[in-house]
Amino acid sequence: MNKQETIKKLESIKAIGNDAIAACYNESINAGITLMKKIDEPQKPVVPKFVADWIEYAKKKGDSLAISFKPWNLYGVEYSKADRWIEDNQETFARAWLDGYEVEKEPLYYVKLPVMYFNRWDLEAYLMKDDRGNITIADNNDFDDMKFTESEIKAIDEGYWPFAVPV
Structure with missing residues (x-):
């Protein structure tokens, strides 16, 4: 019998009724269920x-x-x-x-490019994946499309790796 089966079994033996004995009995069963839920199951490595x-x-x-x-x-x-x-x-x-x-989840990075000067505006630019999966340069804050793993960055171009910033 595993943990979930034991919890179901305890749930099924609760007393029916509103008297003090049933309430006390059910309180004991609930305490047992609470303890069962706290039992650690082996974590997957x-x-x-x-x-x-x-x-x-x-x-x-x-x-x-x-x-x-x-x-x-x-x-x-x-x-x-x-x-x-x-x-x-x-x-x-x-x-x-x-x-x-x-x-294991690989760490993610933004690729923050050097500041670009455009019409007297300082723009922060990042590498970004567009809707088709192509790599473009973005100057907005749509950060979900700007996250890359180390191997993805190096696959685009090794030269971008020095500009990688941890998410």
């Missing part, structure tokens, strides 16, 4: 995206947990980053493989 990609790939290939600890040995140097991470985080990797995982 958080892994970097490249490790999540490796787990999905290895499972798809039918690899076992035991051999998945050495991606470099199985599939070559392109998995060296995952290989190093797994070596340093063996227990986390095993839990992620067995129980599932959450992918």
Whole structure:
């Protein structure tokens, strides 16, 4: 029986009635439900995206947990980053493989370009994705379309990376 099933079971055995005994009994049941809700369920481990990609790939290939600890040995140097991470985080990797995982969120950045002078106005300019996914320069404050990961910025042009500002 898991936590949710236990809570449902406790809900189902509440007393019906308005007398003092029923009220006391239900108060005890409610206290039990409150405690049950506070019980920690195991949290899924958080892994970097490249490790999540490796787990999905290895499972798809039918690899076992035991051999998945050495991606470099199985599939070559392109998995060296995952290989190093797994070596340093063996227990986390095993839990992620067995129980599932959450992918670590990459930090986001604005790309704030140097101030542009236009008709005697100082404009702050940022890189931005337009509606079609193209990269443009924006001078407004529509910040949702101005957030990029490090790899996205470097894919546009390595030269923009020095202008990256953490969100």
